[in-house]
Amino acid sequence: MSSLPSLPSTPDKRAPTGNAVEVFFAFFKLGLTAFGGPVAHLGYFRAEFVERRRWIDDGSYADLVALCQFLPGPASSQVGFALGLGRAGWPGALAAWLGFTLPSALVLILCAYGLQQWSWLAHSGAVHGLKLAAVAVVAHAVWGMARALCPDRPRAALAIAAALLALAVPSALGQVGAIAAAAFAGLLWLQSAALPAATPRHPGVGRAAAVVLLLVFALLLLLSMALAAGTSLPAQLAAFYQAGALVFGGGHVVLALLQAAVVPPGWVGNDAFIAGYGLAQAVPGPLFTFAAYLGALMPAPLGGWTGGLVLLAAVFLPGLLLVAGALPFWEALRQRPSVQRAMAGANAAVVGLLLAALYDPLWTSAIHTRLDFAIALVGFGLLAYGRQPPLRVVALSAVAAWLLV
Known part of the structure; x- marks a missing residue:
């Protein structure tokens, strides 16, 4: 077996170019507004860092999501940590984690001091609107990632198969199994010539x-x-x-x-x-x-x-x-043609997993009436065609549900 390609020893133009303050405030905004659970968080991250800020391209983002799905731990937080690490090194990684984590952590510590009377918020119309916004954000992420990562019939078929497997086996085993099976299928069936080369990214750690x-x-x-x-x-x-x-x-x-x-x-x-x-x-x-x-x-x-x-x-x-320990080896591996074929299949599976999660638990827990569907549909339209930022869609959905539901 040939040795893995080494990371460049000369100054790397792909090295982190951002700063920790920028990273902190980007993730702090998401820490205040990213409702809906881990799958919704991945949708928010894509809207903010792939589409709006362009810190990472769709393929590299899906590669990162696939890696974090394989690792134990909080997948969305690991993705955020890795994004901060690649953007601004170790200070950026810490800033990303703190920005995304502190808002809810501080609220929950306050609740532990005797504010459990706020539990009524979990059933309020505004919180229901936040769930509807999460449906819109994930639907937009699925739509955008499908266009980028499932442009042909084989990968679309892998995405659908992954969604079906995730729905049939609703556990971590089903998710990891779907990604592994799709990666193996991509290795065997997809053609390297039809795939774009993996965009090199500095992992932020040697x-x-x-x-x-x-x-x-x-x-x-x-x-x-x-x-x-x-x-x-x-x-x-x-x-x-x-x-x-x-x-x-x-x-x-x-x-x-x-x-x-x-x-x-x-x-x-x-x-x-x-x-x-x-x-x-x-x-x-x-x-x-x-x-x-x-x-x-x-x-x-x-x-x-x-x-x-x-x-x-x-x-x-x-x-x-x-995730920090795995990143440099992952970045070297994903440059290989055989790994690129496997990752093309795995990325299609990630789209399928997001599609399955869009239905369960997001859709099943949020969409109960025609009005719910209408609010989520308007949110999707504002994201996909109105080019509105997710924060505005979240706020509008919360207000609409509070007033109407």
């Missing part, structure tokens, strides 16, 4: 640093397994690190793992856990920020703001270590 990050991930996982028993501070940190390291399938899966970690030992009561679960669905940003709510409720030595922020970092850390 190979030596990547190896260190992967070793740190593995060592911390082994340490967390050794410290998992008991009720001490190390055991609490270990439980949250393990939840972030071993979860496939996104935020909803980590909620179940966290319940098993904190309710049986009596760290958090089941009623408080369920109340926080409802609140976590009503705030924007990643569902992994539910860890901040739990950390604020934890017994000493954690609890309060310290517990919320420490356990927030603990649950996100493994996924971020993994």
